[in-house]
Amino acid sequence: SRCGVPEVIYGPGKRPDQIVEAFELLARSQQPALATRLTPDQAEALLMAFPAATVNSLARTVSLGSLPRHERTVCVVTAGTSDRPVAEEAAETARWLGAPVELICDVGVAGPQRLLAELPRLRQAAVVVVVAGMEAALPSAVAGWVAVPVIAVPTSVGYGANFGGLAAVLSMLNSCAANVTVVNIDAGFKGGYVAGLIARPHEPMRAGN
Amino acid sequence: SRCGVPEVIYGPGKRPDQIVEAFELLARSQQPALATRLTPDQAEALLMAFPAATVNSLARTVSLGSLPRHERTVCVVTAGTSDRPVAEEAAETARWLGAPVELICDVGVAGPQRLLAELPRLRQAAVVVVVAGMEAALPSAVAGWVAVPVIAVPTSVGYGANFGGLAAVLSMLNSCAANVTVVNIDAGFKGGYVAGLIARPHEPMRAGN
Amino acid sequence: SRCGVPEVIYGPGKRPDQIVEAFELLARSQQPALATRLTPDQAEALLMAFPAATVNSLARTVSLGSLPRHERTVCVVTAGTSDRPVAEEAAETARWLGAPVELICDVGVAGPQRLLAELPRLRQAAVVVVVAGMEAALPSAVAGWVAVPVIAVPTSVGYGANFGGLAAVLSMLNSCAANVTVVNIDAGFKGGYVAGLIARPHEPMRAGN
Amino acid sequence: SRCGVPEVIYGPGKRPDQIVEAFELLARSQQPALATRLTPDQAEALLMAFPAATVNSLARTVSLGSLPRHERTVCVVTAGTSDRPVAEEAAETARWLGAPVELICDVGVAGPQRLLAELPRLRQAAVVVVVAGMEAALPSAVAGWVAVPVIAVPTSVGYGANFGGLAAVLSMLNSCAANVTVVNIDAGFKGGYVAGLIARPHEPMRAGN
Amino acid sequence: SRCGVPEVIYGPGKRPDQIVEAFELLARSQQPALATRLTPDQAEALLMAFPAATVNSLARTVSLGSLPRHERTVCVVTAGTSDRPVAEEAAETARWLGAPVELICDVGVAGPQRLLAELPRLRQAAVVVVVAGMEAALPSAVAGWVAVPVIAVPTSVGYGANFGGLAAVLSMLNSCAANVTVVNIDAGFKGGYVAGLIARPHEPMRAGN
Amino acid sequence: SRCGVPEVIYGPGKRPDQIVEAFELLARSQQPALATRLTPDQAEALLMAFPAATVNSLARTVSLGSLPRHERTVCVVTAGTSDRPVAEEAAETARWLGAPVELICDVGVAGPQRLLAELPRLRQAAVVVVVAGMEAALPSAVAGWVAVPVIAVPTSVGYGANFGGLAAVLSMLNSCAANVTVVNIDAGFKGGYVAGLIARPHEPMRAGN
Amino acid sequence: SRCGVPEVIYGPGKRPDQIVEAFELLARSQQPALATRLTPDQAEALLMAFPAATVNSLARTVSLGSLPRHERTVCVVTAGTSDRPVAEEAAETARWLGAPVELICDVGVAGPQRLLAELPRLRQAAVVVVVAGMEAALPSAVAGWVAVPVIAVPTSVGYGANFGGLAAVLSMLNSCAANVTVVNIDAGFKGGYVAGLIARPHEPMRAGN
Amino acid sequence: SRCGVPEVIYGPGKRPDQIVEAFELLARSQQPALATRLTPDQAEALLMAFPAATVNSLARTVSLGSLPRHERTVCVVTAGTSDRPVAEEAAETARWLGAPVELICDVGVAGPQRLLAELPRLRQAAVVVVVAGMEAALPSAVAGWVAVPVIAVPTSVGYGANFGGLAAVLSMLNSCAANVTVVNIDAGFKGGYVAGLIARPHEPMRAGN
Ligand SMILES: Nc1ncnc2c1ncn2[C@@H]1O[C@H](COP(=O)(O)O)[C@@H](O)[C@H]1O
Ligand SMILES: Nc1ncnc2c1ncn2[C@@H]1O[C@H](COP(=O)(O)O)[C@@H](O)[C@H]1O
Ligand SMILES: Nc1ncnc2c1ncn2[C@@H]1O[C@H](COP(=O)(O)O)[C@@H](O)[C@H]1O
Ligand SMILES: Nc1ncnc2c1ncn2[C@@H]1O[C@H](COP(=O)(O)O)[C@@H](O)[C@H]1O
Ligand SMILES: [Mg+2]
Ligand SMILES: [Mg+2]
Ligand SMILES: [Mg+2]
Ligand SMILES: [Mg+2]
Ligand SMILES: [Mg+2]
Ligand SMILES: [Mg+2]
Ligand SMILES: [Mg+2]
Ligand SMILES: [Mg+2]
Numbered sequence A, B, C, D, E, F, G, H: 001s002r003c004g005v006p007e008v009i010y011g012p013g014k015r016p017d018q019i020v021e022a023f024e025l026l027a028r029s030q031q032p033a034l035a036t037r038l039t040p041d042q043a044e045a046l047l048m049a050f051p052a053a054t055v056n057s058l059a060r061t062v063s064l065g066s067l068p069r070h071e072r073t074v075c076v077v078t079a080g081t082s083d084r085p086v087a088e089e090a091a092e093t094a095r096w097l098g099a100p101v102e103l104i105c106d107v108g109v110a111g112p113q114r115l116l117a118e119l120p121r122l123r124q125a126a127v128v129v130v131v132a133g134m135e136a137a138l139p140s141a142v143a144g145w146v147a148v149p150v151i152a153v154p155t156s157v158g159y160g161a162n163f164g165g166l167a168a169v170l171s172m173l174n175s176c177a178a179n180v181t182v183v184n185i186d187a188g189f190k191g192g193y194v195a196g197l198i199a200r201p202h203e204p205m206r207a208g209n
Helices: A017-029 A041-047 A081-096 A113-115 A138-145 A162-175 A188-199 B016-028 B041-051 B081-096 B112-117 B138-143 B160-173 B190-198 C016-028 C040-049 C081-096 C112-124 C138-143 C162-175 C188-197 D016-028 D040-049 D081-096 D110-121 D136-143 D161-172 D188-199 E017-029 E040-049 E081-096 E112-122 E138-141 E160-173 E188-199 F018-029 F040-049 F079-098 F112-117 F138-143 F160-173 F190-198 G016-028 G040-049 G081-096 G110-118 G138-143 G159-174 G188-199 H015-029 H040-050 H081-096 H112-117 H138-143 H161-175 H188-199
Strands: A034-038 A055-057 A061-064 A072-077 A101-104 A127-132 A150-154 A180-182 B033-038 B054-056 B063-064 B074-078 B101-104 B127-132 B150-154 B180-182 C033-036 C055-056 C060-062 C075-077 C100-103 C129-132 C151-152 C180-182 D033-036 D054-056 D061-066 D072-077 D099-106 D127-131 D150-156 D181-182 E033-036 E054-056 E061-063 E074-078 E101-104 E125-134 E150-154 E180-182 F033-038 F054-056 F060-062 F075-078 F099-103 F127-132 F150-156 F180-182 G031-036 G054-056 G063-065 G074-078 G101-104 G126-133 G150-154 G181-183 H033-036 H054-056 H061-064 H075-078 H099-104 H125-134 H150-154 H180-182
Touching: A017 A034, A017 A041, A017 A061, A034 A081, A041 A055, A041 A061, A041 F033, A055 A081, A061 A081, A072 A081, A072 A188, A081 A101, A081 A150, A081 A188, A113 A138, A113 C075, A127 A138, A127 A188, A127 G126, A138 A150, A138 A180, A150 A162, A150 A188, A150 B112, A162 A180, A162 B160, A162 C162, A180 D188, A188 D181, B016 B041, B016 B063, B033 B081, B033 C138, B041 B054, B041 B063, B054 B081, B054 C180, B054 D072, B063 B081, B074 B081, B074 B190, B081 B101, B081 B127, B081 B150, B081 G081, B112 B138, B127 B138, B127 B190, B127 H188, B138 B150, B150 B160, B150 B190, B160 B180, B160 D161, B160 E160, B160 H054, B180 C188, B190 C180, C016 C033, C016 C040, C016 C060, C033 C081, C040 C055, C040 C060, C055 C081, C055 G181, C060 C081, C075 C081, C075 C112, C075 C188, C081 C100, C081 C129, C081 C151, C100 C112, C100 C188, C112 C138, C112 D161, C129 C138, C129 F040, C138 C151, C138 C180, C151 C162, C151 C188, C162 C180, C162 F160, D016 D033, D016 D040, D016 D061, D033 D081, D040 D054, D040 D061, D054 D081, D061 D081, D072 D188, D081 D099, D081 D127, D081 D150, D081 D188, D099 D110, D110 D136, D127 E081, D136 D150, D136 D181, D150 D161, D150 D188, D161 D181, D161 G159, D161 H161, E017 E033, E017 E040, E017 E061, E033 E081, E040 E054, E040 E061, E040 E125, E054 E081, E061 E081, E074 E081, E074 E112, E074 E188, E081 E101, E081 E125, E081 E150, E081 E188, E101 E112, E112 E138, E125 E138, E125 E188, E125 H180, E138 E150, E138 E180, E150 E160, E150 E188, E160 E180, E160 H161, E180 F190, E180 G110, E188 F180, F018 F040, F018 F060, F033 F079, F040 F054, F040 F060, F054 F079, F075 F079, F079 F099, F079 F127, F079 F150, F079 F190, F099 F112, F112 F138, F127 F138, F127 F190, F138 F150, F138 F180, F138 G138, F150 F160, F150 F190, F160 F180, F160 G159, F160 H161, G016 G031, G016 G040, G016 G063, G031 G081, G040 G054, G040 G063, G054 G081, G063 G081, G074 G081, G074 G188, G081 G101, G081 G126, G081 G150, G081 G188, G101 H125, G110 G138, G126 G138, G126 G188, G138 G150, G138 G181, G150 G159, G150 G188, G159 G181, G181 H188, G188 H180, H015 H033, H033 H081, H040 H054, H040 H061, H054 H081, H061 H081, H075 H081, H081 H099, H081 H125, H081 H188, H112 H138, H125 H138, H138 H180, H150 H161, H150 H188, H161 H180
Parallel strands: A072 A101, A072 A127, A127 A150, A150 A180, B074 B101, B074 B127, B127 B150, B150 B180, C075 C100, C075 C129, C129 C151, C151 C180, D072 D099, D072 D127, D127 D150, D150 D181, E074 E101, E074 E125, E125 E150, E150 E180, F075 F099, F075 F127, F127 F150, F150 F180, G074 G101, G074 G126, G126 G150, G150 G181, H075 H099, H075 H125, H125 H150, H150 H180
Antiparallel strands: A034 A061, A055 A061, A180 D181, B033 B063, B054 B063, B180 C180, C033 C060, C055 C060, D033 D061, D054 D061, E033 E061, E054 E061, E180 F180, F033 F060, F054 F060, G031 G063, G054 G063, G181 H180, H033 H061, H054 H061
């Protein structure tokens, strides 16, 4: 564990048995485990070895245990249906860090009433993760309604002049809202991780850690 | 006049007397005149020669007369105060093409209630011009509330990763709203021109024109 | 329906039965339906369920009914044969919004007489959609001959320094013609949608909508 | 005040008297005030009108009052001396939001011992803001030593292939550390604002806010 | 002289006396001289020293003598008035290489009749240089009317999404006309030089050169 | 035929029978035919129908007849072996336009003696086509040894920071040699076409053409 | 051999027998041979023909013999496991040039203690090759601990805003450490080659070479 | 001193007295001092305080003492006259690190005989620094003639599609020569520094340093 948070296993390029082994190492030392960007084969191997593990096939994650649960909610919001897998990855990561997660889907700016209807749920959160592709207008729109940090996750969803998510990430970096901060394109894991850290009760480390 | 719409004079690189002469030519043939991107010197020279001309110093335009007035409104919307000069250029151009113009300012997405308050005015328009810089989320937000074409004008307002308006123009091109179309960065003139064409009553040309 | 225009179904990532269900929902409430970017499987499923539907396999669209027909023509112009599918998507969308559509093909600037021969047909239109890849010179050339809005649709047709349509979209944004406005690369749907809105007779909404 | 946090005044393009007036408005309603990116003239006008205001000329900010002080520290770290003004802007903003701020300067990765020496101070913080230009390696380096969120602020410091901060912002978005999130180039204000929100004790809003 | 064509002097960064000296060197060996991108001071110094020199202040060139005159015309075409200085630099360079030069101005694609009217003159040329900024559609349009090489010179004329001439150079490289080739942005000298080489009667070099 | 040069058929997206039909049309009117970028299927269909046709499988071209042969040589030069297919496309096109073609391979700048050895052959040419990928230094190196136009054809050969040929095309546009002009990435056809036009004896068109 | 170092064979696009033949040529003249970027088929063919050859399947190289061994070590350092193949290519190349090679893996900046633990080994080297993708912070971090040249090899490892290695190469070029120099993305061969040249004892060439 | 090499002072943003003070610190501990990118005021202040210092106004450097002289030469080569200041900065830095420096100017690839004439001098060097702007073809050309490392320094010299040195840096990274490595645009200091490290006799550090 690095500084109190266990390592997370990144799937791409690893053999299924390597990932199972990594889980075993963590299990043996009583630590919660999380693996992301898994192929179906990798996920199945983990589930065979750890029948108690939680699989989220949309998120492409498998987790085993989690950090201690707390009360401060992470809200994950998506603009469109294609942004869902990235949002699920964020949600799984935040849950694994101990946070209760609220998922609010398909409230893109082109249908503005839908976001208005979700404001009560949105405003309960200690931090909001907004997942959006194309023009990525949603983080600014959400940020205008809350007084907590908004973690914007750009996605590569779209075509043409989105240039693989470039349009979305530039848009989010230029948000006119002061409470918006940004992670890499399609980085649901990072969005959920930072949100999870923000939400969880914090105690400063001592020099000895 | 090209196809029934008089030429517009683009100021940069022209001497004041050249612009005055261009106005005289149009005046003599009873045509309305419009000049854009004027320096104060150019504007003053025009006003001296044509005391009846209309000067808009924010828009940097001078106009003399206009096409016949009609009823269909062009609504020009801005996200922030710095987008105002580009919006004024759009408004002057649409007015000169004969349209009544409504200007709605400072309704950027980070303050969502302000846009909601302006919906009644917005929804009267036959076409909407949205001027926005930075993440340029406003056109999508506006487009969700109206059933008419939205002309998005990106501005170079912002800093850092806006790269001179690149973030805004990419964002607008990727709008998830179907009724949004885009012109060049800071091209208030073009936004107002296309909006003016859309608004004005149209009669198909005959082969002879 | 959003503001009087029914939703359009975007095919990618949806199962055939999901798309059929969406059509059924619209059919039940007497609304016209349009689906775009369909795979052959999706299109076939729709045709099975709705034998009266209109399939355009070049455009990859299926439609059922349309908004009320009107008189104001949308003209869709293409530069080269490879731009045809994008142009068909634009044409189907405009037709579905109620517009009569004229299609003028292969009048790219490198064969200038062909465009001249089509001027009479071109000039009947209330709005022109120009679909072009590579250097995308055609929108400016067309815009010089008409006094109506030109919606430019860049395509990713070309190779090398076209960088997936970047050359075309930059070219169109920089058009020296005042009446040209631009949508996303390969966005025939958007080009046809905005053109359809411009062409159809418009009545301002009331506050109650 | 938006959702409990007062508006911050952005200086560029405003006359000194407009900024003074904005401060007066906030003062009258007992709210703390902050203005950023001020010219010396703007700052002086504020100081004349509000002799009790705090001026930070390196940060180019003026503040009057602050949100209630709390215990959770924001640590602001800079890579090089040229990154200092952006760091000061971040620090002033976090202080104004009520956070105690620790400033750790000139601990860029090319002098690795300096960062090691500061670890005890760094690890007290509830959130870390890292300000860096050029290759912007520092956020990843810092993130490896702490278990709290790291807000990375890229700067335009550097030359040649930094392309106005592009190298730094891309580097930060690609950080291999899970706890790094990014704001716009030179956006010290945003970095400090998000950090301030993270640090301050939070109570979920009720539906009525 | 390199391979039979004398060196051309590039002005920027040279003192007036250095340029005069370079002319003297060429004059002494009976070679024609050309200097480009001159400041007024540099041009004046050359004129003082060589009263017979030809100054073109729009082109910012000074020449003394030229290669032997021949019959094959170079035609230089411009899209707009702002492209004129680059066109003049091309024209002066081609003249200096011995070619008769025809200059056809302001025949941009947005005014298509003007180009049609110039076809007879255009079609006399052995090679055409087309100078255009913004969307740079003119080279393709011209290339469609002639059966000789077209040298396209992109200019940095325009604003916003022209990104210093990037839009123009990409557009020209993607020309759908087979007879278009491209030089650097604003490189009137290069356009005129290559055109001059194409036009002049050619004799293959022997191994001894 | 456009202006005396027959149309060339571009293969991609066409059915074999469409291409055969195009050849038949040209054959019937006694015109030479050229098709480029052919798949093996397309080439085979042409060869079946026209056993006298010339197939170049490296170039992916098929030709039938050619314009009248002349004496002025086109020299095609390549930097590395991977650039060969693009060079062959250029060579076939120039031959089809009537030029004798010399092919000089693998004389990239990293092996400078090889180019020196080929100078006598190089210097016979009326025009040189240089095909190069990666850093594309060869056109400048060649241009320094000849006094004729050099047509530079960038290729997408390379990896990493070549970004699909971007490095090569930028390098060539910035050549410090005055006699270098550039076509699109991988556009062997265009390079050979322009070279072929330059080489062939030219007679100005009359107004009647 | 070019200037005393034999040519290296680049595999892509070559038939197995062509590569075997190239090895035979070198073997016959007693020169060491190296081939890079080999497919399994190419490697197998070489091994069949030269059973004494050294295959590194991770590096995708085959070598036969090497330049004379010397004492000055090349140290190859990687940030993450995915960077390993590029690192192996660098190591094989340096070995082939005669250098002893130390490989230090997985010491990316996000786990700073691991690099500290390797300092003694790192500091023995005459030159260090650092292979890193994503934000590529490692070269700067390594460079701060040594007084020898650091050759930074960016990799395309990562996703989203790494844009195929662009983020890494820009980051490395902007290193604030004075002793860092950079090669192409994924160019392990080049990194190892330059490092090998730096490490090997050098004798200036005479004019006759 | 970091690892045996004293720190170099970077001038921009420092007051003259701060730079003098930095020199005094180094002088007191008997270390050689070097300052780069100095304004005339900064240089003058240093010369006043240290009359024995060496000023190079072209390089914009001041140095006092140097590391111990050795025998292995650094050769600095420039393509054009405008690249001279960057080359001088490289030369001064290498000299200060103890290397004898040879400067070879104006041997750009467009004048190939000039480079050939300098081969004997070039081939004496233990390492070559090549400074070039525009298409930056020179490093590849030089690298083909030597068997030592070539440090390529791209410059921002040029215009149009050089985009501030982007064309040069991409070109150099893509060099087909295996012995070329690259530093930042205009980074003469870095080029000279790495070359100086390569040239100087090296002794591995012990664990204790
Ligand atoms: N071909 C298309 N390109 C871009 N947007 C489209 C297309 N077809 C439909 N849409 C938009 O996609 C939205 C529906 O998306 P969905 O809910 O995923 O079916 C509608 O509001 C349309 O405006
Ligand atoms: N306007 C120009 N643009 C680009 N290159 C030029 C220009 N004028 C002259 N040159 C080239 O610059 C070289 C001379 O540069 P210099 O030795 O600095 O005078 C000649 O070989 C010309 O090919
Ligand atoms: N992996 C590699 N990456 C880049 N260049 C290489 C690589 N392997 C070999 N080379 C270079 O490619 C040249 C040989 O290319 P070729 O003649 O195609 O085999 C040699 O001069 C090497 O410098
Ligand atoms: N011209 C230069 N370009 C880039 N880096 C430099 C230059 N001159 C000095 N440096 C680096 O800047 C650091 C000193 O920066 P500073 O502490 O601001 O004086 C040193 O470690 C040098 O490596
Ligand atoms: Mg979205
Ligand atoms: Mg805005
Ligand atoms: Mg086209
Ligand atoms: Mg830094
Ligand atoms: Mg133009
Ligand atoms: Mg090459
Ligand atoms: Mg890495
Ligand atoms: Mg150069």
